[in-house]
Amino acid sequence: MAKLVMTEEETMLADMARVFLDGAMPVSKLREMRDTGQTHDAVLWKEMADMGWTGVLVPESAGGSDMGFAAANVIAGEMGKTLAVSPFLSSAVIAATALRQVSDERTHAALASIASGDLTYALAVDEGIKFDPDNAQMEAKADGNGFRLTGKKQFVVDGTMADRLLVLARTDDGLTLFDIPSDRTGISREASNMIDARDAARITFEDVEATGDDVLGAVHSAMDVLQPALHAGQAALAAEMTGLSAGAFGMTVEYLKERKQFGVEIGRFQALQHRAAHLWCEIEVTSSAILHAGRKMDEDIANSELAVSLAKARATQTAILAVQEGVQMHGGVGMTDAFDMGFYMKRARVGAEWLGDYSYHAEKIAAQRGF
Template sequence: MPLILTEEQTMLQAAADGFLTENAPIAHLRKLRDDADPDGVSRDLWRAFGEMGFAGVLIPEAHGGLGLGAVEAGVIAESLGRTLTPSPFMGSAVLSARILTDAGSEAQQAWLPRIAAGEAILALAADEGAKHAPARIAATAERSGNGFRLNGAKGFVLDGHIADALIVVAKAEEGTTLFLVDPQTPGVEIERTLMVDAHNAARVVLTDVAVDADAVIGAVGGGEVVLEAALTLGRACAASTLTGAGDQAFKVTLEYLRTRKQFGKLIGEFQALQHRAAHLFTELELARAATLGALQAIDAGREDAGLAASVAKAKAGRVAELAVQEAVQMHGGVGMTDEFDVGLFMKRVRVLNELLGDAGFHAERVARSGGY
């Protein structure tokens, strides 16, 4: 399949870029940060996301969504990377929506129309340590009466402090199991953790949290496959956001090279900077191709989609990091000041690199798959 967007996907990209540029430019992030907004996101913007159809891009039409695919979700995620917009898109419209669509009961899928409309925010509580390690879940789910008691601690829960519902990953006797949990349930403690990029995450502590059997998403012990499918999609979308952030940082830098004068010349006329810019351009194109290839593999249901997503996440992460480093360096001393946006891109890329596994995590996955 050609590694280019279709006409319809290109139109979606233009719509997402236009909407976010108008309604949530980088000034929107700065205002939320500087005002110390308690939510850290705009619920009005999230509802507008729903009105535009963006929040329901992956949700089936029967549940009020657009019923589109991973490529379209990646297109929106890339636009979010360009504007650095704080949004529940990843946690709600990608990870949670995929889990509920794949394995949710009829009652649980009642959340899908609310997500699609931008009326509800859901959060996936999976990671527990400093690094992404979905294979090492320590949170437990012990049978109790007709339900379970959940115990454990979760970190890096995207938008967990404002979530209307949590999808908790825990180990039952039968294996990895997913639970839909009301954050107001006794024993659930949630602490917001404002990240360096002014985006949102939370720590969630579960202490003897009692849930009924109907809180189980899918089958008891059957959560690993469902979780992996959602994480694969999330990693590819995270790669899209990294590509968007890296590309926008590159564009900002090119504009600076075209306007900043030093020693009586535009600094973009210096050959050394031209070489660095050309190298970065080619690397961004490679990252974009790897990311689109992974998204297409997910839509095609290919067996190697998980590995393709790992390749994309690792490549996009390294390239975006290169892009923001070059941006700061080429801006000189002013690149380190808060007045210029390039520093915000650097912070965002740093957090995104850790989200759902850094480059080292995914490089190891690919190596192990090859027998190394």
């Protein structure tokens, strides 16, 4: 049975990431990006590439570091602590995992470009108000040796800045995954105004041409390629949300040590100590679930659904608790935009919905356990 503590290598990776992110991407950087309307920092992305983060799941033969899913989760967790903005999840985790399921020259070249930081991806799956990839209705109509894509996708994270799109569409006998450039004729992208100030888009496909070469994997068999990628993204997002919880918790504890009422630090009040202790315990248990998901994916990604859904469900609950407690323990100042806790709350809300909310993953867990 895997130990639910970080290995020495993972601890070193976390420490390295923490030093870099504290200097390059503190929460104040997110505030600056929001205020100036910036949703992507190309310089920061290249620095991540130089450190090997963009190639964390890319084979060494394609120029990646191939550190594995557990390592990707470590990086995502540290990014969550300062709410670092980057296409890490969309490109280095989800797209890289999908591309690895297909072994050919095209995917090898794409993986190499992701590892170098020269290529970004976005996942175009969502169509309704909830995550439900199995019921995607966007049409891919057969046209000679290719297809014509028609339909709309929403909540496409990193969709306005991505170079390429992974598009899930319904063909005659099932679902097919396409890998196409985002500027192809017939594609129009509209930026969504997200509460967490991140890049997301609504994308319309109007009779978009897709050749057989654009199919990632086999026709009608999208989930063979997409499912491992979704699991990788869900686990990394859960890790980010747990890092978010730790960041919000740390900010709250510091405030409890400094804020005084009746001449006494409020952190001395037993009721607040109990609430802080409870939150700390929840973060620790969720962190163990994240570690377990990463280990399981590295060992047997095909059978990792239960571990991944448990991690995402717990991370969602923990993040919501962390930001709610953070706002309440800060009192009135916690509700103001001038204070950073609001950024954590907004990101937690978006993270709770992306790639499946609590109910979605709870149902997966129940199904896996025979309920």
